[in-house]
Amino acid sequence: MAAPRKIKLLIGVAIIIGVFVGILVSVGSENFIYYHTPSEALKDPAKFQHREIRVMGLVEKGSIQWFPQEMKLRFRVSDDSKNFLAVEYQGSKPDMFKGGRGVVLEGVISSPGVFSASNLLVKHNEEYRAEKHSENKEYYKTLKN
């Protein structure tokens, strides 16, 4: 009784693992998107041309231009405050989008140095609570002195 049951169990486990690995292989890595920095994208634009990539960087303060009638958003992002990648995005401005914010962009390098984003995500604040907290903390500190 015990032996065939064990075999059954093993077969069951093998099926689960097999199916699981099978899926992961068949879906492949096309859904895994690697992040790049704006300086990487600027350094070797040919490498990234016409290939969808994901870029993460900070929005340069004062670089934001918004054209409401064309629904066009232009700004620059950087990861080191030296190399700036110009970004064009078609669509409405997301919530919390402003200079100094971290953003994640998906899109392609359309012409040298210009990134056309098809997707624009604003990184949320680390803290899941009122944002001003850190400022308030400073305020508490000044109260103390």
Next chain:
Amino acid sequence: MIINIGYFALLTAVGLTIYAVAANIIGIKRDSFNIILSAQYSLTAVFIMVLTAYLALTYSFAVDDFSVRLVAEHSSSDLPLFYKMTAVWGGTRGSLLLWELILSFYTALIIFRYKNNSKELLPYTLIVLSLISLFLLFLLTGWSNPMARLFPVPIEGAGLNPLLQNPGMVYHPPSLYLGYVGFSVPFAFAMGALLRGKLDNRWILTTRRWSLFAWICLTAGMVFGGNWAYLELGWGGYWAWDPVENASLIPWLTGTAFLHSVIVQEKRNSLKIWNMLLITATFTLSILGTFITRSGILSSVHSFGKTSIGPAFLVFIVIVLVLSNIAIFLRQPLLASKSPASGFLCKENSFLLNNIVFVVMAFTVLYGTLFPLLSESLADKKISIQAPFFNTILTPFAILTILLMGVTHILAWKKTSPGRLLKNLLFPSLTAAALLIILNLTIPDLPWQFNLTAAALALSGFVVTQEFIRSYKIHPPSKNNGLKFLLKDRRRRGALIIHIGVILLMSGVCGNFFNYETSFSLYPGEEKTVGSYDLKFMEAKFFQHQNSRRQGAEVAVFQNKKQIDVLLPAKAYYPTSPQPMTEVAIHRSLVEDLYLSLSEINKDGSATINVYINPLVNLVWLSMLFFIIGSAWSMSHKPTQLKKMK
């Protein structure tokens, strides 16, 4: 001062819980009922202590005692009282206290319910529950003390994240926790049975309703969360494969598998080891869910900021996994299956397949959720796994699950003849085929995923409805029994009601195939056509709403030249938050939602508006009703075998 009482109560709870563990062990060894009874009293007292602590903390929130760090960080004096009370679980520490409150409440309830009829099993179960509780109490009195004070006392608190100021936020976390914690009850009974070494089906029968309760709470928590996201985040959807959403889906998937596999053990005395493994997995994944949510290791909308409780949770998960697997391994001989062989086409096998599919889905989601973390920490490559990954993999499995749901209802235990199965599937299949033809003739270019899902839904929907009606034919109303026929067969009818809910839910999810979104800017008086609607931007408006100031765009909605609604999507400015929040406006109907969110009122006077058309989305919320009614209906039935076991 009140808060000190709370902290003292927590410390007392630690002492009482340690005593309960020791007393249970000694009581079992010496076979002393009095010592065991003292352990039960002390665990009941633990609940009172934790409740005291919780009320003390809630009181501090209510009276704006900013000397308590948690209050200063998550509340402010301008917050409506209602949200002050719910701000208790707005942060990690408060949520852990809520978790412990629920756990100690369940423990007290179990003692009250089973002290007479599960006398032998109860002490072992209580040891397991006390150990879980002890882990949380150690966190609460040490690393993650919600009662910690702040000096000097700030004159104002930092305020509650405006995103959390929504009724959805009131139901979402507690029901999620009721679910997460709920699975620790069947887990504790399973481990208790292993410790005791008498492995009949008692633990399965006793905890059947607990498991169902945990499941419905987790389900409700997820739907509430989705609804909150839909109303509050303004991106037009309710599920984004965010790590924290996944964290609740993973134990939900294994928990759903468990709900089904225990039926096989109950009816056919098999799958015993499997059930042990499954409940252990579900419990561990619930803990992992909390860990993912609360440690901030994965970036998500829900990140609560980095806290120091991460390592403690990891250690706890490892300990739970190691100990429970050792216990299962040692008791393996007692868990041998006793069921006689059965044919290939039978309910058992279809349940088994359902289980495999659910577990594979759970591990796929787990993999997709944790892989970016592993990739970053091991290979130092930042990676992102997006919705397409999950959608591609899970769609075929979801279709298979829906089909299995229908087929299983037709299959009999032990053996079903292929002829009978085909005969029973004939009408449902014809209905599905007819629906497919009509759909494809009216709407061109439907994706194959949609066609398959729709066919599966139609087939299973037909079967489930038919079985539901049939159940009333088996127990028809008659003059003698009055309304009693309604109470017959409650467990099965409950399951059928839940399955009708599943059909509705998945139909609602299918609506996503036809989602439409666009955005544009309009000057006052300007009109734009979206789908069957004409939207006219009337004027920008300023107004006050509770503790926020709002700027909205009044949009008149026309359909067939008739005005059907006036919507006011807005930006809300809260005094405690420099960022405006999006307040969406929705024109609802069963067929589709017209969903507007205001991007901004531009300097040139125009309004930039995001428009989403979400077909069938309301079926998702409606399914919740079926889940709750079905679960309640099923839970109201006491397992008959348990009655006999006394």
